[in-house]
Amino acid sequence: MNTLIIYTSQTGFTQKYAEWLADKTGGDLLDLKEAQKKNAEYFEDYEAICYGGWAMAGSIVKVKWFLEKATGWKNKRLAVFCTGGSPNDNPDVEIMLQKALSEEQKQYIKVFYCQAGINYENMKAPARLAMKMFVSALKNKKDATEKEKIMAEMIGSTYDISDIKYIEPIVSYLRN
Numbered sequence: 001m002n003t004l005i006i007y008t009s010q011t012g013f014t015q016k017y018a019e020w021l022a023d024k025t026g027g028d029l030l031d032l033k034e035a036q037k038k039n040a041e042y043f044e045d046y047e048a049i050c051y052g053g054w055a056m057a058g059s060i061v062k063v064k065w066f067l068e069k070a071t072g073w074k075n076k077r078l079a080v081f082c083t084g085g086s087p088n089d090n091p092d093v094e095i096m097l098q099k100a101l102s103e104e105q106k107q108y109i110k111v112f113y114c115q116a117g118i119n120y121e122n123m124k125a126p127a128r129l130a131m132k133m134f135v136s137a138l139k140n141k142k143d144a145t146e147k148e149k150i151m152a153e154m155i156g157s158t159y160d161i162s163d164i165k166y167i168e169p170i171v172s173y174l175r176n
Contacts, residue, residue: 079174
């Protein structure tokens with residue numbers, strides 16, 4: 001299946017997953033900034049198109065462009081994936097995925113999550129500052145739940161929990 005993987009990445013995790021997907025599907029890889037410059041004809045020959053962004057504050061960064069284009073691609077196999085610092089089994093991930101698409105979009109787009117991590121060194125300054133403030137607020141919260149304490153400890157520094165195995169459901173979907 002002729003596949004296109006479009007992605008945007010701030011710290012490298014989404015790019016890594018996009019590269020793994022392109023490699024496993026034999027698909028083409030395109031940064032979102034380049035995809036936005038392409039005309040409609042560019043996408044015509046692709047049978048499957050997948051967009052990847054990162055999770056931030058309960059939503060998928062820059063997914064709006066893909067969702068707007070997807071209304072004209074309903075004859076293709078469409079997928080969205082996002083990466084984030086939460087493990088795949090975090091219940092909040094499922095809540096975010098459920099809210100990522102409208103009921104209509106869920107009819108022709110499948111959404112996936114791939115646990116990745118946090119890389120403060122590659123993060124842009126505003127995002128890094130916001131994350132550090134969030135961590136500080138969690139750590140200083142007087143009535144913090146055990147879940148919040150664990151989260152504060154986990155996201156307080158750079159870590160990588162990404163693994164190529166998390167692309168398998170996406171690859172399987174794109175190939176069928």
